[in-house]
Amino acid sequence: MNAVSITNVAVLDNPALFTSPLQFEISYECIAPLKDDLEWKLIYVGSAEDETYDQLLESVLVGPVNVGTYRFVLQADPPDPAKIREEDILGVTVLLLTCSYIGQEFIRVGYYVNNDYTDDQLRQDPPSRVLLDRIQRNILSDKPRVTRFPISFNSEDDDKAEEGAPEPGQAAEADGPKEPTMQPFPHTQIR
Template identity: 80%
Template structure:
């Protein structure tokens, strides 16, 4: 059983310009008091073929957390388009929202993101160079991919350094659990 459960994630200001900040309203419940902070991260996948193009957009610490229900707005800057290959800016990519406790990731919510021009003529006849100020971002909202990982919420500091233990997922199921292999779009996460 998890000590922390995400009860809802709402994507705000969607669709919007590519260069606008990301905003999520995150609701969660804590079933036991936690001494350390929760770390929330937002990662933009810049290329499906190469993780070196992934960008950590924001990382925030929240806590310590007592038993109860919580809600906050998580805002992150947009990805830096100069760190994305031009051929990967237009089209579909993935956005990952993760949460960790004491260095152990326990939930990952994956969203498809479609980036395209805001003008039909530009979509039909794309310019030779990307006009980033005309690109619109649409986080596909219906069915996010939610992956949960079992962790130790009260790790012994001498046991594995408090780091995440290896999952018991079999190799044939790993691709299924990898949010990069997300097959359905999404906006609201209920876990």
């Protein structure tokens, strides 16, 4: 069982202009005290075909984390359009919100994002150069894709995992290795 569970993510100021900052109000619960900080990241996927266009918009450390419930607002600058191919600025892309503990990512929340002109005339007859100040970003916050990864939150878990690990040449348990799991995210709050 994970020591940290995200209980809600609210996308604030949505929809907004492409050039506006991004804001996420994140609520989470911790059921065991953690020795180190949690690292939260917000990543903008600049191209579906090439991850070199991905941009780390924000990375923050939050801690210390004791038992309890927490809430904070993660704010990030918009993606740098100079680092996105012009043909990829408009249309659908993805934002990834991740959380890691001691370098181990344990949750990833993905949101589809639609970038389009606010003006019908511009949508029907797009200009030859993209007009950034006329593009609206709409984060599709009602259907996030959540992936959870099993990690060790403390050294006692590491010791127990090593004790239960099969010796070389032995068969693994019937359950097999732990794989990431995709699950629905329990939130519908939109502001």
